[in-house]
Amino acid sequence: MTARRTTEGPAARSGRPGRRPGGPDTRGEILGAARKSFADKGFTATSIRAVAREAGVDAALVHHYFDSKDELFIEAMALPADPRQIATIIIDGPRDEIGRRIATVFLRVWESPDGQQRMRAIVRSIAGSEEVARLMREGITQLLLQPVSDALDVPDAPLRVSLVAAQLMGLAMIRYLLELEPVASADLQTLVDRLAPVLQHHLTG
Template identity: 75%
Template sequence: MTARTPGRRPGGPDTRGEILKAARESFASKGFATTSLRAVAREAGVDAALVHHYFASKDELFIESMALPIDPRQVAARILDGPTDQLGRRVITVFLAVWESPDGQQRMKALLRSVVSSDDVARTMREGIARLILQPVGQALGVPDAELRVALVASQLMGLAMIRYIVELEPIAATDVADLIDRMAPAIQHYLTA
């Protein structure tokens, strides 16, 4: 029998899962901004280097711990890839693509319900999504009121998600995705560039 050395335990069979659990709890109770990788490691009972081994950054840890069906960094990149006059169309197209996929819709419904029922989850998502999607898009706009413009777009998208996927209000719930894109893209474009 070997004596156990003091300090943090090494990685075990479900260390990654324990780190994710600790991260979810920390993000929910403290928010994105005040959660640190060291604090997550401490809560999981592992060395901070082990958290870095599994997750390259706090952004990555947030994405995985919240079980997002998409990587927000990729969303921002897809939205920004193309001409500015088509930005609104790309925003609504990417948004609806996530919601229309079977796995994405299930996870996003659960996430949206959590956001509206828990202040902690709402704060965590607000801080995380703001940092990973809204800030990059706002910075790319290069206008002084970019933060407001992007927030107005977010309000439109969240309203659409609530009405189409949670409340299932007709005729919006049954409207073809291509038709929704055609109808909403100009409004979103207006918020972003008008």
């Protein structure tokens, strides 16, 4: 008698009902489920298991494509760069140059071809949806702002870091969404030179 074939994949091996194996577009479906879960529940309350349930797959399959919830968030929201890596770049280095590091790293990310496209999409989404704005606020706070705030080690660090975020978001709105001149066409170095002292003052002034 010929042995019956079994479906390959984590769901089949686990024997759990209601969990389908991975298909050609499983990664995309997981990202879609993650966007919905993040939007409905926020960054903190969303779990890998919740995303797996939403996508109709086993949690192990989500882990196959994404190492962590942080990585899933970054991919789902199509961020132009990993905020954890940006936090490391900002924190490492002389304290009296942190404003310039922030201005440089953010503008370089935004000015890359892929970065400009993603930044415009993110800014438009934030401006048009309170849910997206809340989600981005929560995720970026935990992955980027909080580590930088902790590294400053001053009593009002959260306020200082929030003011920097406001400054950067304002620049992004003016340059990439509203495209107001002369900011929209200003060269990168000019913007860094103008912005760095302001950010430095917010953080250490």
